[in-house]
Amino acid sequence: MAVTASAPGKLLLLGDHAVVYDRPCLVTAVDIRYQASISKQDDSTIEIDTPELRQQAKTYRISAQHPGKHYTKETAFVEAAIAQVFREYDLQSGLSVVTQGPVVSYGLGSSSAITVAAVAALSSLFDLRLDKAELFRVAYAAVLDVQGTGSGFDVASAVYGRTVYFVTGGATIEPLPVDSLPFVIGYSGEKVSTTNLVGEVRKLRERQPAIVNRMFGVSREIVDSGKEQLLNGDWSAFGDLMNLHQGLLDAWGVNTLQLATLIAAARDAGALGAKLSGAGGGDCMFAVGDGEKRVAVEQAVRDAGGEVVDVALNAEGVQLL
Numbered sequence: 001m002a003v004t005a006s007a008p009g010k011l012l013l014l015g016d017h018a019v020v021y022d023r024p025c026l027v028t029a030v031d032i033r034y035q036a037s038i039s040k041q042d043d044s045t046i047e048i049d050t051p052e053l054r055q056q057a058k059t060y061r062i063s064a065q066h067p068g069k070h071y072t073k074e075t076a077f078v079e080a081a082i083a084q085v086f087r088e089y090d091l092q093s094g095l096s097v098v099t100q101g102p103v104v105s106y107g108l109g110s111s112s113a114i115t116v117a118a119v120a121a122l123s124s125l126f127d128l129r130l131d132k133a134e135l136f137r138v139a140y141a142a143v144l145d146v147q148g149t150g151s152g153f154d155v156a157s158a159v160y161g162r163t164v165y166f167v168t169g170g171a172t173i174e175p176l177p178v179d180s181l182p183f184v185i186g187y188s189g190e191k192v193s194t195t196n197l198v199g200e201v202r203k204l205r206e207r208q209p210a211i212v213n214r215m216f217g218v219s220r221e222i223v224d225s226g227k228e229q230l231l232n233g234d235w236s237a238f239g240d241l242m243n244l245h246q247g248l249l250d251a252w253g254v255n256t257l258q259l260a261t262l263i264a265a266a267r268d269a270g271a272l273g274a275k276l277s278g279a280g281g282g283d284c285m286f287a288v289g290d291g292e293k294r295v296a297v298e299q300a301v302r303d304a305g306g307e308v309v310d311v312a313l314n315a316e317g318v319q320l321l
């Protein structure tokens with residue numbers, strides 16, 4: 001019998017990039033969900049079927065003895081999840097894995113969501129009873145095995161869901177009692193390589209360590225204050241903090257003309273704050289669009305060439321279906 005788990009994507013609110021360097025961030029889960037359905041097979045083969053492979057009418061097969069040796073692009077995160085669980089819990093089995101999820105996810109969906117869904121499904125299938133902290137640890141190790149870098153904020157968001165205060169590597173994972181978030185999300189239409197942008201900021205930090213480290217300290221202050229304003233529902237103060245953080249991201253060179261255009265348009269339409277989300281270089285920006293201003297902010301983002309992404313925020317974390 002197949003076990004199915006589903007996990008959400010994420011929107012990084014504050015702390016982008018600095019969270020790679022032992023600073024905190026705030027992240028909310030978005031209701032763009034990824035599913036992994038896994039069942040045991042008698043033979044010694046692991047079969048993986050993903051939306052991308054289905055589009056190409058392909059299925060991917062590997063030996064159950066060697067998952068995780070050489071990752072293939074379309075299946076890397078699922079394979080890494082299986083390899084990590086087998087390694088840690090001394091397991092081996094033939095498997096059939098089917099994943100579902102949007103192929104286009106605006107940079108909000110994440111490889112981490114599919115990894116977390118796969119680890120949760122395996123935990124249930126082999127009766128490992130992993131709690132949230134263990135799911136995070138195992139899935140984060142799998143993600144690092146594929147990507148090499150990453151703070152793990154997206155893994156924590158996929159596991160815990162809702163809105164989380166997070167410090168690098170899961171040093172702190174604090175779920176926040178937030179009810180609703182009044183953000184408008186705009187997609188720039190540009191695709192991003194997170195690894196390249198993280199590398200660019202790392203090089204800038206190597207060239208200017210004192211200044212960039214001090215700016216990472218400012219990011220921490222912004223995030224810590226942002227946590228209070230989120231809990232207070234003070235969107236004016238939170239908007240100020242978004243604008244201040246955008247200043248840091250501009251200085252680190254990860255803004256683009258298109259993102260800057262969407263951010264300026266949202267602010268001109270009355271948004272109390274607007275910034276890019278994540279690595280930069282494209283993907284999404286978001287703006288405070290509370291109350292009556294929401295419609296005007298959405299229209300401004302569209303008029304400036306962006307696509308408004310209509311998705312629920314503060315979504316539930318990983319679930320067994």
Ligand code: MEV
Pocket residue numbers: 012015016017018019020149150151152153194198277278279
């Ligand atoms: C990328 O979505 C966010 C970064 O902070 C990298 C990370 O935290 O892993 C740039």
